[in-house]
Amino acid sequence: MPELPEVAALADFLDTRLRGSVLAKVQIVSFAVLKTADPPLSELEGRTVTGVRRHGKFVDLEAAGLHFVFHLARAGWVRFTESPTGTLLKMGSGHIAARLTFSSSSGPLGLDLTEAGTKKSLAVYLVRDPSGVPGIAALGPDPFSPGFDVDALAAILRSSTQQIKGVLRSQSVMAGIGNAYSDEILHAARTSPFATANSLDGPAVQRLYDAIHQILGAALAEARGKPPGELKDAKRSHMRVHGRAGEACPVCGDTVHEVSFADTALQYCPTCQTKGKILADRRTSRFLK
Known part of the structure; x- marks a missing residue:
C-alpha cells in the first residue's frame, strides 16, 4: 500500500503534469469504486485542473471547485501517460478502475487508476469539499504539520x-x-x-x-x-x-x-x-x- 512518502511524491508529480490542463473525459470502469453520487462525474468534464495535493493517503485532484479524490488502498496504483488512447473501456475490464483524460498545451494526457487482485478496495469520491470524504474528515494530524511536535x-x-x-x-x-x-x-x-x-x-x-x-x-x-x-x-x-x-x-x-x-x-x-x-x-x- 502506498503511504505518506509515495502519495506525497505522486501528488507532486501529478500537480506538475496536470495543473492547468482541462479534464476532457472521466470513465469509471467499476461502479464499486465510486463512493459518491452528487455532484455527478459529468460536472468534472471541461473543468481546468487547479492543483493536486495529499490528505494522509488520499490524493485530491481539484478541478475548478470540484475535488476528484482517490484512495489507492492496498493494491491500487496510478498509470500516467502522455499518449492516451481514445478507447472507451467496458465495465469491469481488466485492472483499470477509472480512466481520466486531459487536454493540455503540450497535447493529450492520460491517467489510469488500477487495482490488482480480487479484493477491490480502491475508492473514488467526487466532492465539493475534501472534508466531505469520510476518511479525510476523520484524519489525525499529519506528522509534518507545524503543530505536530x-x-x-x-x-x-x-x-x-x-x-x-x-x-x-x-x-x-x-x-x-x-x-x-x-x-x-x-x-x-x-x-x-x-x-x-x-x-x-x-x-x-x-x-x-x-x-x-x-x-x-x-x-x-x-x-x-x-x-x-x-x-x-x-x-x-x-x-x-x-x-x-x-x-x-x-x-x-x-x-x-x-x-x-x-x-x-x-x-x-x-x-x-x-x-x-x-x-x-x-x-x-x-x-x-
Missing part, C-alpha cells in the same frame, strides 16, 4: 492503551503511516511493536518522534521527483526490516523476524527492539509479553 505525540500516546504498532497505523490518530513505515519507524526507535502506547517513557517518546521524521523524511526525499512507475521499487529498496524476514538486521546483524496475522504481517529485529525476545507468530500462538 514531541509534546503532541506524547499526548496522543498517553491517551492510548493500544499497542504502538496499531497507534502508528491508525489514520484517525496520525495521518499517512501504514504497515511498512510503522515497521521501519519502530525499528529506528528501538521499540517493540507490541509495546503499549501509554507505557513509553519520555526518552522512548523522543526516540519515536525522531524516528517518525527521520524515516518519513528520508523516504520523502528519495521519492521526490520520481514518476509513479518507480515509486514502489524505491520504497522497497530502502526498507531495513519490513518485508525482510529471515535477513540480517543492517544495524546489529540479528535475524529479522515476522509476526503474521489474518491478512497482514509485521517484521522486527529482536536485538534492536525486544531485548532479544522472539514474538510468537499470531497464527499459531499468543505473542510473548
Whole structure:
C-alpha cells in the first residue's frame, strides 16, 4: 500500500503534469469504486485542473471547485501517460478502475487508476469539499504539520492503551503511516511493536518522534521527483526490516523476524527492539509479553 512518502511524491508529480490542463473525459470502469453520487462525474468534464495535493493517503485532484479524490488502498496504483488512447473501456475490464483524460498545451494526457487482485478496495469520491470524504474528515494530524511536535505525540500516546504498532497505523490518530513505515519507524526507535502506547517513557517518546521524521523524511526525499512507475521499487529498496524476514538486521546483524496475522504481517529485529525476545507468530500462538 502506498503511504505518506509515495502519495506525497505522486501528488507532486501529478500537480506538475496536470495543473492547468482541462479534464476532457472521466470513465469509471467499476461502479464499486465510486463512493459518491452528487455532484455527478459529468460536472468534472471541461473543468481546468487547479492543483493536486495529499490528505494522509488520499490524493485530491481539484478541478475548478470540484475535488476528484482517490484512495489507492492496498493494491491500487496510478498509470500516467502522455499518449492516451481514445478507447472507451467496458465495465469491469481488466485492472483499470477509472480512466481520466486531459487536454493540455503540450497535447493529450492520460491517467489510469488500477487495482490488482480480487479484493477491490480502491475508492473514488467526487466532492465539493475534501472534508466531505469520510476518511479525510476523520484524519489525525499529519506528522509534518507545524503543530505536530514531541509534546503532541506524547499526548496522543498517553491517551492510548493500544499497542504502538496499531497507534502508528491508525489514520484517525496520525495521518499517512501504514504497515511498512510503522515497521521501519519502530525499528529506528528501538521499540517493540507490541509495546503499549501509554507505557513509553519520555526518552522512548523522543526516540519515536525522531524516528517518525527521520524515516518519513528520508523516504520523502528519495521519492521526490520520481514518476509513479518507480515509486514502489524505491520504497522497497530502502526498507531495513519490513518485508525482510529471515535477513540480517543492517544495524546489529540479528535475524529479522515476522509476526503474521489474518491478512497482514509485521517484521522486527529482536536485538534492536525486544531485548532479544522472539514474538510468537499470531497464527499459531499468543505473542510473548
